[in-house]
Amino acid sequence: KQEVTQIPAALSVPEGENLVLNCSFTDSAIYNLQWFRQDPGKGLTSLLLIQSSQREQTSGRLNASLDKSSGRSTLYIAASQPGDSATYLCAVNDYKLSFGAGTTVTVRA
Amino acid sequence: EAGVAQSPRYKIIEKRQSVAFWCNPISGHATLYWYQQILGQGPKLLIQFQNNGVVDDSQLPKDRFSAERLKGVDSTLKIQPAKLEDSAVYLCASSFQTGRNYEQYFGPGTRLTVT
Numbered sequence: 001k002q003e004v005t006q007i008p009a010a011l012s013v014p015e016g017e018n019l020v021l022n023c024s025f026t027d028s029a030i031y032n033l034q035w036f037r038q039d040p041g042k043g044l045t046s047l048l049l050i051q052s053s054q055r056e057q058t059s060g061r062l063n064a065s066l067d068k069s070s071g072r073s074t075l076y077i078a079a080s081q082p083g084d085s086a087t088y089l090c091a092v093n094d095y096k097l098s099f100g101a102g103t104t105v106t107v108r109a
Numbered sequence: 110e111a112g113v114a115q116s117p118r119y120k121i122i123e124k125r126q127s128v129a130f131w132c133n134p135i136s137g138h139a140t141l142y143w144y145q146q147i148l149g150q151g152p153k154l155l156i157q158f159q160n161n162g163v164v165d166d167s168q169l170p171k172d173r174f175s176a177e178r179l180k181g182v183d184s185t186l187k188i189q190p191a192k193l194e195d196s197a198v199y200l201c202a203s204s205f206q207t208g209r210n211y212e213q214y215f216g217p218g219t220r221l222t223v224t
Contacts (some may be wrong), residue, residue: 032209041220043217044215045215092147093209096154096165097152097188099152100151101150102151
């Protein structure tokens with residue numbers, strides 16, 4: 001059974017600092033890995049999807065890396081802004097999505 | 110393009126009562142998913158439909174939960190009778206087809222509180 005872990009559970013940084021969010025998974029036989037953002041009371045918004053054959057994916061200030069052999073992915077958010085405050089979830093797709101519990105980020109103005 | 114629609118957005122019921130949630134997927138999406146997200150946890154798949162057939166319901170508590178997608182479009186998820194531990198956000202998602210290459214799109218969710 002796939003287990004997905006996200007550390008830390010919560011993170012608070014001053015505006016402008018770079019964010020580093022970690023995700024680890026136990027079974028490396030995956031198709032892809034996805035990072036989502038969840039705002040309070042809202043659904044999930046997909047940020048980045050990395051195929052198993054890729055090493056990284058970039059969108060604006062967001063960069064996600066994938067090391068399938070070690071079962072790790074990292075989401076980098078450059079120059080954080082208060083609007084980046086949210087919960088970030090990673091999900092691993094082997095034959096279905098398995099989610100981590102998320103990292104709740106607070107960016108202080 | 111309209112997103113995944115869910116209603117109601119919030120529901121408060123007492124234990125042992127019944128409740129139903131509705132989901133309308135993105136037009137043309139054949140696959141529909143229901144997830145349960147308990148506070149502080151990631152979403153957990155309850156059931157997956159391909160058109161009006163069930164693909165995976167291995168984590169659906171079938172003694173109290175039921176779901177249907179009769180015409181292969183919208184879907185309802187029912188809980189009867191509800192327990193305190195059913196308090197959670199119920200998320201609906203859809204994708205064009207089943208398979209690893211098809212991205213899932215999520216609705217806003219229904220927050221259920223069982224008292």
